[in-house]
Amino acid sequence: MDRRAFVKGSAALVGASTLPTVYAQAQSAPSSIRFGYAITQSGPLGPGAESTSVSQYKLWQKRVNDDGGIMLKKFGKKVPIEFVAYDDQGKPDELLKLTERLIQQDKVDMILSPYASHMNLASAPVTNKYEYPVIYTTATTNKTYTLGPKWPFAFWNISQPTESTAPLAKWMGDLKKEGKIKGTAAVIHPNVEFGVEMNGAFLEAAKKNGVDVVYNKSYPFGSSDLQPLVREAMAANPDAFIAMSYPPDTFMLPEQCKIVGFNPKIMYVAIGGVFPGLKGKYGNNVNGIFVYGGLNPDEPGMAEYNKAHQAMFNRPSEAGAINVYSGLQVTQQAIENVGEIDRKKIRDAIARDKFKTLWGELSYKDQRNTSPWAVGQWQNGEVVGVYPADKAGARQPLFPKPAWS
Numbered sequence: 001m002d003r004r005a006f007v008k009g010s011a012a013l014v015g016a017s018t019l020p021t022v023y024a025q026a027q028s029a030p031s032s033i034r035f036g037y038a039i040t041q042s043g044p045l046g047p048g049a050e051s052t053s054v055s056q057y058k059l060w061q062k063r064v065n066d067d068g069g070i071m072l073k074k075f076g077k078k079v080p081i082e083f084v085a086y087d088d089q090g091k092p093d094e095l096l097k098l099t100e101r102l103i104q105q106d107k108v109d110m111i112l113s114p115y116a117s118h119m120n121l122a123s124a125p126v127t128n129k130y131e132y133p134v135i136y137t138t139a140t141t142n143k144t145y146t147l148g149p150k151w152p153f154a155f156w157n158i159s160q161p162t163e164s165t166a167p168l169a170k171w172m173g174d175l176k177k178e179g180k181i182k183g184t185a186a187v188i189h190p191n192v193e194f195g196v197e198m199n200g201a202f203l204e205a206a207k208k209n210g211v212d213v214v215y216n217k218s219y220p221f222g223s224s225d226l227q228p229l230v231r232e233a234m235a236a237n238p239d240a241f242i243a244m245s246y247p248p249d250t251f252m253l254p255e256q257c258k259i260v261g262f263n264p265k266i267m268y269v270a271i272g273g274v275f276p277g278l279k280g281k282y283g284n285n286v287n288g289i290f291v292y293g294g295l296n297p298d299e300p301g302m303a304e305y306n307k308a309h310q311a312m313f314n315r316p317s318e319a320g321a322i323n324v325y326s327g328l329q330v331t332q333q334a335i336e337n338v339g340e341i342d343r344k345k346i347r348d349a350i351a352r353d354k355f356k357t358l359w360g361e362l363s364y365k366d367q368r369n370t371s372p373w374a375v376g377q378w379q380n381g382e383v384v385g386v387y388p389a390d391k392a393g394a395r396q397p398l399f400p401k402p403a404w405s
Contacts (some may be wrong), residue, residue, distance in 0.1 A: 036083070037102075052318070055321065100126060103126075144160050152347070161198050165202040172185065187244070189244035190218065243270065250278070269292075271292060359372070377397060
């Protein structure tokens with residue numbers, strides 16, 4: 001007998017209302033939850049995107065599917081996840097086309113974040129238009145302070161310019177009051193949006209906290225030699241050397257400081273400062289350097305995550321990747337709280353609920369993370385979070401920075 005006829009006939013005999021609820025739900029459950037993302041997989045930003053974002057997408061997928069999938073309580077079962085992925089080549093126009101394709105043609109259930117601030121900002125209007133809730137994990141810009149009502153489906157996970165710079169400036173101001181430093185800083189930044197906005201935010205915070213910026217200069221993004229700026233900054237004899245840098249600059253600056261003999265009591269680098277490769281290049285000389293972002297190495301679940309990351313990629317993870325993974329954990333928990341793929345309900349769950357993640361407990365106000373790690377520091381060969389100081393697992397700042405060896 002044809003199976004469909006058998007099921008139909010059986011239902012007629014016993015009555016559809018008497019079929020077991022779980023059986024009926026399981027029959028209508030989706031075979032998978034399809035996540036789509038367009039992200040930079042080639043070009044200058046490719047390595048950073050792979051380290052921070054793409055690797056985390058792949059690891060999360062494996063761990064979720066190894067556990068049976070995401071629980072959809074509406075259907076009473078776990079459903080595996082699959083990806084539809086494209087390379088946006090680091091081009092905003094390409095990202096826009098591919099995001100439209102993911103939604104219109106591929107009809108994915110959910111969208112994941114691209115990489116880098118300008119790409120996140122390019123993507124958000126599109127995903128908001130189609131009402132796809134997305135946690136944007138690699139964007140810091142002053143624009144997020146006013147974007148909540150405009151893009152209600154866009155959430156911002158990392159520390160934004162004011163939150164990123166104010167704690168460091170306040171700490172320096174306190175050290176000045178205690179007579180431990182003069183309270184002076186030299187600040188440099190690349191002429192890209194992130195660098196400009198972080199620089200402006202630090203200048204404002206420094207002024208509020210009595211920190212005197214004795215040197216402030218920008219440089220072309222992609223500069224191959226920053227020694228002239230380093231020498232000029234050193235000549236100003238500051239307590240602190242603050243660089244709102246991108247990965248190539250971040251990896252260059254410690255070496256160039258050492259070459260010219262510049263060893264400030266306080267040193268800060270931004271994007272890429274949390275990468276394990278920085279320690280791989282400089283060894284113990286990383287100790288004492290402040291960085292953008294941070295983590296709590298003792299967060300529950302971190303040991304298991306680190307083991308899985310090492311097994312999959314044969315390298316340690318980094319704080320930026322933990323931020324991305326936390327966004328995926330929030331997304332999964334929001335879906336499970338809702339119990340089905342209803343994007344409006346998922347959006348509301350992200351905006352309303354609290355979530356346990358590897359980045360600590362996360363919640364969102366006006367679609368911005370209320371407590372992201374803002375400032376970290378290399379201590380004893382690992383990155384730890386130091387600010388917000390009241391965040392679980394925060395460590396005391398190491399001061400002064402050890403001399404170059």
